[in-house]
């Protein structure tokens with residue numbers, strides 16, 4: 035790589051780093067960072083997008099200039115917008131600042147606008163280069179891109195299990211399989227998500243809190259998917275001061291008289307079947323880019339079968355629960371040939387004290 039390319043890569047990496055500062059806060063928007071150099075290649079401004087409704091990275095960088103940007107260069111990890119949303123178009127800001135070169139890592143995934151930002155910059159006489167650090171930029175915004183393309187929220191399925199692959203005893207007892215460190219890691223890791231989903235049975239059995247314990251404000255939306263609506267009248271999820279809760283129920287099977295058990299502060303939405311895709315679509319419409327499925331085996335199996343899960347994260351404790359009837363992370367996928375089983379990729383393994391944490395991706 036030439037010295038010039040090394041320096042372009044360095045500045046794009048800086049833009050990507052800035053973008054990552056909005057990791058837990060930008061939904062439904064993407065994570066974007068921008069860097070501006072003057073015509074002599076000196077850094078004169080930078081910015082990142084923090085939250086929807088707040089300035090975009092390019093606008094923030096254009097406003098923070100400590101020197102004239104005329105003839106300068108911008109590095110930005112996502113194609114600048116060219117439409118009026120909650121804030122004015124970024125291309126206008128770039129053009130009026132006198133910037134003459136723009137390095138863009140990846141195009142906007144929204145097909146209606148994709149390429150148009152670049153076209154407008156070119157029409158204004160700005161040199162545009164696309165593709166620098168593409169892999170890193172795609173990884174940083176994979177959930178935003180997934181939601182835009184599929185209209186479904188990017189799903190991560192998380193479970194905790196023993197080394198013999200059990201998530202609980204035959205009688206349903208499962209507290210606690212993993213160590214305290216793993217469990218507190220889960221609390222902070224929830225901050226990356228816009229919503230956390232469980233099924234009605236996990237609510238009945240575990241009465242979980244499903245919060246980040248204060249790492250994110252507001253807390254992620256807590257979602258319960260139920261076919262029966264047979265939910266208890268007392269539950270940690272009904273405490274709306276801690277976090278918002280949404281109950282989604284299948285109106286084809288639910289007993290709607292149970293609705294009276296749910297307090298008014300909890301939002302309720304009905305759907306026409308028990309298809310997990312409906313959840314992923316409702317949450318995407320609400321602006322959730324990335325959602326965490328913390329459900330038990332039955333809903334987890336249905337979510338995997340309906341392509342609602344893109345990644346898994348499992349915490350494995352060096353403990354043996356044993357028992358043919360102990361709970362597994364999944365139900366039966368009814369595979370009859372080994373070449374039909376689900377194969378995951380891109381595994382990352384880490385040690386959390388004595389526990390092992392494995393992250394892997396689905397190929398769908």
Ligand SMILES: NC(=O)c1ccc[n+]([C@@H]2O[C@H](COP(=O)([O-])OP(=O)(O)OC[C@H]3O[C@@H](n4cnc5c(N)ncnc54)[C@H](OP(=O)(O)O)[C@@H]3O)[C@@H](O)[C@H]2O)c1
Nearest residue numbers: 193194201233234235236260261262329330331332333336
């Ligand atoms: N170790 C772990 O990581 C972990 C994580 C989560 C849960 N668990 C354990 O898992 C057990 C619960 O397992 P579970 O499989 O019953 O989990 P679940 O998370 O409650 O999911 C099943 C429930 O989801 C609802 N549902 C909606 N659509 C569905 C669909 N298409 N398919 C299946 N269910 C659908 C139903 O609720 P309704 O019955 O209300 O209609 C159903 O009973 C608990 O004992 C809990 O402790 C362990």
